[in-house]
Amino acid sequence: MTTATRKRLEVRTAVPTDVRAILRLIARVYPGMPNYSPATVRGQINNFPDGCFVALYDAKVVGYCATMRVSKGMAFAHHDWEEITANGFGTRHSAAGEWLYGYEMAVDPKLRGLRIGQRLYDERKELAEQLDLHGIVIAGRMPGYLRTKRKVEGPKDYLDKVVQGKIRDQVVSFQLKNQFEPLGVLENYLPEDKQSDGHAAHLVWRNPYVDPDEAPEMRVPRGVESVRLATCQLQARAVQDFDEFIRNIEYFVDVAADYRSDFIIFPELFTLPLLSFETKKLNPMEAIDKLTGYTPRLTKELTRMALEYNINIIGGSHPTRADDGDIQNIAYVALRDGSVHTQEKIHPTPNEAFWWNIKGGDSLDVIQTDCGPIGVLICYDSEFPELARRLVDQGARIIFVPFCTDSRLGYMRVRYCAQARAIENQCYVVMSGNVGNLPNVDNMDIQYAQSAILTPCDLPFARDGIAAESTENVETLTMADVNLADLSWARAEGTVRNLRDRRFDLYHIEWDSNPDHSHAPSGGPVPAGGHNSPGGG
Numbered sequence: 001m002t003t004a005t006r007k008r009l010e011v012r013t014a015v016p017t018d019v020r021a022i023l024r025l026i027a028r029v030y031p032g033m034p035n036y037s038p039a040t041v042r043g044q045i046n047n048f049p050d051g052c053f054v055a056l057y058d059a060k061v062v063g064y065c066a067t068m069r070v071s072k073g074m075a076f077a078h079h080d081w082e083e084i085t086a087n088g089f090g091t092r093h094s095a096a097g098e099w100l101y102g103y104e105m106a107v108d109p110k111l112r113g114l115r116i117g118q119r120l121y122d123e124r125k126e127l128a129e130q131l132d133l134h135g136i137v138i139a140g141r142m143p144g145y146l147r148t149k150r151k152v153e154g155p156k157d158y159l160d161k162v163v164q165g166k167i168r169d170q171v172v173s174f175q176l177k178n179q180f181e182p183l184g185v186l187e188n189y190l191p192e193d194k195q196s197d198g199h200a201a202h203l204v205w206r207n208p209y210v211d212p213d214e215a216p217e218m219r220v221p222r223g224v225e226s227v228r229l230a231t232c233q234l235q236a237r238a239v240q241d242f243d244e245f246i247r248n249i250e251y252f253v254d255v256a257a258d259y260r261s262d263f264i265i266f267p268e269l270f271t272l273p274l275l276s277f278e279t280k281k282l283n284p285m286e287a288i289d290k291l292t293g294y295t296p297r298l299t300k301e302l303t304r305m306a307l308e309y310n311i312n313i314i315g316g317s318h319p320t321r322a323d324d325g326d327i328q329n330i331a332y333v334a335l336r337d338g339s340v341h342t343q344e345k346i347h348p349t350p351n352e353a354f355w356w357n358i359k360g361g362d363s364l365d366v367i368q369t370d371c372g373p374i375g376v377l378i379c380y381d382s383e384f385p386e387l388a389r390r391l392v393d394q395g396a397r398i399i400f401v402p403f404c405t406d407s408r409l410g411y412m413r414v415r416y417c418a419q420a421r422a423i424e425n426q427c428y429v430v431m432s433g434n435v436g437n438l439p440n441v442d443n444m445d446i447q448y449a450q451s452a453i454l455t456p457c458d459l460p461f462a463r464d465g466i467a468a469e470s471t472e473n474v475e476t477l478t479m480a481d482v483n484l485a486d487l488s489w490a491r492a493e494g495t496v497r498n499l500r501d502r503r504f505d506l507y508h509i510e511w512d513s514n515p516d517h518s519h520a521p522s523g524g525p526v527p528a529g530g531h532n533s534p535g536g537g
Helices: 016-029 038-047 072-076 081-085 109-114 116-130 146-151 155-163 172-177 242-258 284-309 350-356 379-383 385-393 408-425 484-493
Strands: 009-013 053-057 060-070 099-107 135-140 181-186 200-206 226-235 263-265 312-321 327-334 340-344 367-369 372-376 398-403 428-435 452-454 466-469 476-483
Touching (some): 009 116, 038 060, 109 116, 155 172, 172 200, 226 242, 226 452, 242 263, 263 398, 284 327, 379 398, 379 408, 385 398, 385 408, 408 452, 466 476, 476 484
Parallel strands (some): 226 263, 263 312, 372 398
Antiparallel strands (some): 135 200, 226 476, 312 327, 327 340, 428 452
């Protein structure tokens, strides 16, 4: 009889559910230093899933490394950490890049004897070989530099002496042993790294299976990663009760599912018809409390439909009084795996703030679905470019925009901004609005909408950047197939490459880490400084 025990140590590609464990690892490896935000690590994994690895020992994450593909020009030019990593998110990954670039490595200091760092580097090398890349470039820390600074003539002299074996550096010496060769010193690469005085050793490992003189032919394959999107342009109509409202919604879910849609989106404030059967006119606060009372039933029904019809439902938005008493405009997203996610509207309009006392939310993150990460920007939020950029940095390729506008002017503000978000982020944007009139219900007196599925403007996409659009002010369901692989092509080889070509040497957006916002992201991506061996790259 043969027996076997379970595997104690393994290395695999990282997945978004590893984020919390990775953050705990980073905190152990870099004590006392600022950690990444969950959004940053989520972006690293989503932007290049094949290039991020975790090591697990007894099912606990004890090692992590992040890698992306970049061009030779980017990898070999002088740069700093913030510039080349897109402030830590890895958004400058290019599917056409001929070099791997390693920008994060963390190994639990209590397990150094298990050669976890070596195992992670072996995974990187194997990936470079599988993809026929020219090699790996890293910026390795030089943690011994500060204590020997007075004995050398500068960081380059220090690196030369380490290469010559006159000085031992716990990180650089490890990299040299790992077949990396020095290219020089990247000065002021990571100012937070005090032990290295902010500098890094620019190192390269060359793939022995690729001819270094061979011109790269890194064309991104125009593969197919098809997703079917449905947007419901919903008629605002009076209903007799909650059950009738749900029947109206389920009708469109059923039709979209019959067409095998992966997603259906409903408009902002799509639940306000639930106020139409009230026997007396409600003031704004009474209306909010009535709507809040329907929230448990609403989420239960959305979940039921998502499961029964095998479709992901973007539940428009629903004004809700939160547990702390604040009134927020919330999108409830029911996925076909049975989970429910929420996204608060970040920017209430002046009208919402005045009449409904709606407060802006304080968190914005992608939602992981079976079709990849998505984002939700409720109406006015689509008019703030930094919000969409945050979602795309985390890996979103589709952004859903439920909206509610009463005039063509208001609609065009949302439409033009949604199209801009698709272009500048090289992603798809799906809009869904209300039509018709609902007298005696505030904010639903008149409606104007032309829902649409918008694309970037480049060769693989629709001629005018519109995959599909509805007829104005008519209740209908509009569908289109989009190819997520076309986004990868556009970001790597498109006529313009807005996402990659940002000037991180000049600007970046850093989210507030105010501890008073208990639900807020934990701040902008701040690289941890005190890397332990092997560290760097």
